Amino acid sequence: MSELLIALVGIPTLIAMVNFAAPLILASLGGLFCERSGIVNIALEGVMTVGAFFAIVGSVVTGSWVGGLLLAIVAGVAFSALHAVATVTLRADQIITGTALILIAAGLVNFLYATMYGAQGTPSDVSRPANIGGINLLALVAFLAVGVTYFIVFNTPWGLRLRSVGEHPRAADTVGINVYAMRYQAVLISGMLAGLAGAVVSFNVGSYTENMIAGRGFIALAALVFGKWHPVGVLGACLLFGWSLAIETRLGGVDFIPSFVATSGLLSALPYVITLVALAGFVGRSVAPAAVGKPYAKH
Amino acid sequence: MSSAERIEATLVPIFSVLAAMAIGMLLIGAIGYDPFYAYTSLLKGAVGSTTAIGSTLLRAAPIILTGLSVMVAFRAGMFNIGGTGQAIAGLVVGGVVGIHFAGLPSAVHWPLALVAAAFMGGLWGALAGFLKVSRGANEVVVTIMLNYVAIKVGEALLNLGGPLQEQGSTIPASPEFAQSARLPVLWRPDPFTEVHMGVVVALLAALVVWFVIDRTALGFQIRAVGLAPDAARYGGMSVTKVTIIAMFAAGALAGLGGAVQTLGELDRLQKSELGVIQIGFAGIAVSLLGRNTALGCVLGGLLLGALDSGAVGIQNDNALPAGVGTKLILIIQGLIVFFVGADLLFRRLAQNVAGAAGGGGHAPPLPPTTLAVQPALDEEVTEA
Numbered sequence: 001m002s003e004l005l006i007a008l009v010g011i012p013t014l015i016a017m018v019n020f021a022a023p024l025i026l027a028s029l030g031g032l033f034c035e036r037s038g039i040v041n042i043a044l045e046g047v048m049t050v051g052a053f054f055a056i057v058g059s060v061v062t063g064s065w066v067g068g069l070l071l072a073i074v075a076g077v078a079f080s081a082l083h084a085v086a087t088v089t090l091r092a093d094q095i096i097t098g099t100a101l102i103l104i105a106a107g108l109v110n111f112l113y114a115t116m117y118g119a120q121g122t123p124s125d126v127s128r129p130a131n132i133g134g135i136n137l138l139a140l141v142a143f144l145a146v147g148v149t150y151f152i153v154f155n156t157p158w159g160l161r162l163r164s165v166g167e168h169p170r171a172a173d174t175v176g177i178n179v180y181a182m183r184y185q186a187v188l189i190s191g192m193l194a195g196l197a198g199a200v201v202s203f204n205v206g207s208y209t210e211n212m213i214a215g216r217g218f219i220a221l222a223a224l225v226f227g228k229w230h231p232v233g234v235l236g237a238c239l240l241f242g243w244s245l246a247i248e249t250r251l252g253g254v255d256f257i258p259s260f261v262a263t264s265g266l267l268s269a270l271p272y273v274i275t276l277v278a279l280a281g282f283v284g285r286s287v288a289p290a291a292v293g294k295p296y297a298k299h
Numbered sequence: 300m301s302s303a304e305r306i307e308a309t310l311v312p313i314f315s316v317l318a319a320m321a322i323g324m325l326l327i328g329a330i331g332y333d334p335f336y337a338y339t340s341l342l343k344g345a346v347g348s349t350t351a352i353g354s355t356l357l358r359a360a361p362i363i364l365t366g367l368s369v370m371v372a373f374r375a376g377m378f379n380i381g382g383t384g385q386a387i388a389g390l391v392v393g394g395v396v397g398i399h400f401a402g403l404p405s406a407v408h409w410p411l412a413l414v415a416a417a418f419m420g421g422l423w424g425a426l427a428g429f430l431k432v433s434r435g436a437n438e439v440v441v442t443i444m445l446n447y448v449a450i451k452v453g454e455a456l457l458n459l460g461g462p463l464q465e466q467g468s469t470i471p472a473s474p475e476f477a478q479s480a481r482l483p484v485l486w487r488p489d490p491f492t493e494v495h496m497g498v499v500v501a502l503l504a505a506l507v508v509w510f511v512i513d514r515t516a517l518g519f520q521i522r523a524v525g526l527a528p529d530a531a532r533y534g535g536m537s538v539t540k541v542t543i544i545a546m547f548a549a550g551a552l553a554g555l556g557g558a559v560q561t562l563g564e565l566d567r568l569q570k571s572e573l574g575v576i577q578i579g580f581a582g583i584a585v586s587l588l589g590r591n592t593a594l595g596c597v598l599g600g601l602l603l604g605a606l607d608s609g610a611v612g613i614q615n616d617n618a619l620p621a622g623v624g625t626k627l628i629l630i631i632q633g634l635i636v637f638f639v640g641a642d643l644l645f646r647r648l649a650q651n652v653a654g655a656a657g658g659g660g661h662a663p664p665l666p667p668t669t670l671a672v673q674p675a676l677d678e679e680v681t682e683a
Contacts, residue, residue, distance in 0.1 A: 042439060086641040095378050095439055096640030099583055103633030108326075111626035115330050118620060211574070218443045225437065264458045269451035272444045279436040279444070
C-alpha cells in the first residue's frame with residue numbers, strides 16, 4: 001500500500017510531475033493569449049515540434065543551451081506567423097489552418113531532421129539547462145510565466161484591449177483598437193511560448209526524435225479549456241496532466257495494480273483519458289471568449 | 300452555382316496543389332538536390348508503370364474512405380480529426396474477426412470483417428459526437444485525444460503478453476489472418492503488387508455516400524444541421540440525433556479505411572504499424588481538396604495516393620536522402636490543406652480566370668472562406 005502511495009505522490013513522482021507540466025504550462029499560456037484575442041490555435045502541437053527541433057539545433061550550433069532556447073523562440077514565432085497571416089489577414093478557417101500547420105510542421109521539421117542528421121540522430125552531448133533539486137530550470141520559468149501572464153492579461157491596458165478584442169471585436173474596433181494588430185501580437189506571443197515549450201521537451205531528453213511531442217500541444221489546449229482560460233486554472237490543469245504523464249512508468253511491481261496494466265503500456269493512455277474526462281465537463285462549465293473562432297472583417 | 304462559380308471552385312484546389320508542389324521544389328533545391336529529378340521520380344513512382352498505377356490505387360483506397368469520413372462530418376458541421384483513432388479501432392476489430400471465425404467461406408468472411416470494422420469505427424466516432432452534443436466538448440480536441448487512446452490501447456493489446464498477441468511468438472503482433480478473411484486480389488501488375496477489393500469498396504462507398512447525402516431525407520437533415528442548426532431545430536429535426544448519426548457514419552468510413560488497408564495488405568495486426576497510421580490526416584487533405592463532395596474525395600484520394608506512391612519512386616531513384624521523400628509529401632499535403640483553407644489567396648486569381656473563361660462578369664467582394672466550420676471551443680448546448 002505504501003508502495004502505491006509513493007508511486008502516486010512521492011517526491012520523485014512530484015518532481016517528474018513538475019518537469020512534465022512545464023512544457024504544457026508554457027504552451028497552454030500561449031494558447032491563452034491567442035484565444036483571449038479570439039483566434040483558436042490548434043497548431044500548438046506543430047509549433048512545439050518546431051521549437052523542440054530548433055532548440056537542439058541551436059544548442060549544437062552555438063554550443064550553449066541559451067542559443068538553442070533563442071533559436072527555438074524565433075522559429076516558433078516565425079512559424080506561427082503563418083497562422084497569423086492565414087487567420088487574421090486571409091480570414092481562413094482557424095481549425096483548418098491549424099491542422100495544415102501541424103502537418104507542415106511535422107513534415108518540415110522531420111524533413112530537416114532527416115536531411116541534417118539522417119540515421120545517426122542528433123549529437124549526444126548537447127548543452128542543456130541545469131536541474132535544481134531535480135526540477136528543471138525551465139520549469140521555474142514556466143511557473144514565473146503564469147504570474148507574468150496573469151499580470152499582463154488582467155492588470156494592464158494592453159491586456160484589457162486583448163480581452164475586448166476576443167469578446168467583441170466590432171465594439172473594440174469602434175473604440176479605435178486595432179483588432180488585426182492585437183490578434184497578430186497574440187498569435188506571435190503564442191508562437192514564442194509554444195516554441196519555448198517545445199524546447200523544454202527536447203532539452204529534457206537531450207535530443208530530438210520524431211513524434212516526441214506526442215500530443216502535448218493538444219493536451220495543452222485541453223488544459224486551457226479545463227482551466228477556464230485563466231492562468232491559474234491552466235496551472236492546475238497542467239499539473240494534473242503532468243502528473244498523469246509522470247505515473248505512467250512508475251506503477252510496475254506495485255501491489256493493487258495488475259501487472260498487465262503496469263507493463264503493457266496501457267497507462268500511457270492515461271493522460272489522454274484524463275483530458276477526455278476533463279473536456280466532458282465533469283468539472284463544471286467553462287466559457288470561452290465570446291468571439292473566439294470567428295474571423296473578423298473590418299468594413 | 301453559376302458556371303463561373305463552378306470553375307472558380309475547382310480552380311482553387313488546383314492552384315493550391317500547384318503552389319504546394321512549387322514550394323516543394325524550392326525546398327528540394329534548398330537542401331541541394333535536383334528538384335526536376337525528384338519530381339520526375341515522383342511521376343514515375345506514381346503513374347510511370349503498371350506497378351506504379353497499382354500502387355497508386357492501393358494507397359488511394361484507404362484515404363478515399365477517410366476522406367469520405369471527414370466529408371460526412373463536415374457536412375454535419377463537425378470537424379473529424381479522429382480518423383486515425385477510428386481507423387485503428389476499426390482495423391483492430393476487423394483484424395480480430397479475420398483471425399477467428401476461420402471456418403467461414405471466403406465470400407462471407409472478409410465482408411463480415413469489414414462490417415465489424417466499420418461498426419467499431421462508427422462507435423468510436425459516435426463517442427466523440429456524443430461528447431460534443433451532450434457535454435459541449437469541442438470535437439477537435441476530443442477526437443484527437445481519442446486518436447491517442449486508440450493507439451495506446453491498440454499497442455497495449457498487441458504488446459508482448461497482451462490479449463491479442465500471438466502465443467509463443469517473440470514479436471508484438473497478432474496471429475495471422477485467415478486466408479478467407481483477406482481481401483480478394485483483383486489485379487497483379489507485378490508479383491509484389493496486389494491490387495485488392497479495397498479499391499472497389501472505396502469507390503462503392505463514395506457512391507453510397509453521395510447518394511445518401513444528396514438524395515435521401517437523412518442526407519438532407521445532415522446538410523441542414525451543418526449549414527443552419529438553428530433553422531434545422533426550428534424545422535423539427537433533432538440536431539443531437541443527426542450529429543451522432545453523422546459522426547457514427549464518419550467513424551464507420553474511417554474504420555473501413557483502416558480495415559481495407561490492413562486486411563488487404565498485411566498478414567496480421569502489428570503493434571509497430573499503429574503509431575504510423577497517416578490515413579486520418581490524409582483524409583482531411585482529401586476532403587478539403589475535393590471540396591467536401593464524394594466525387595471530390597475520390598479524385599483527391601487518387602491524387603494524394605499518387606503522391607504517396609511517388610514518394611516510393613523518389614526513394615527508389617535516390618533522388619533525395621533516405622526517408623526524406625515521405626516527409627516532403629507530408630509537407631506538400633499540409634501546404635495543400637493550408638492553401639485550400641486560406642483560399643482567399645487564390646480565389647481572386649481563380650475568379651479572374653473563371654470570369655475570363657465563363658464570359659466575363661463583375662467580381663463580387665470575397666467573403667471569408669467558403670469552408671467555414673469554426674466550432675467554438677465551448678458551445679451552448681440548448682436542445683429543447
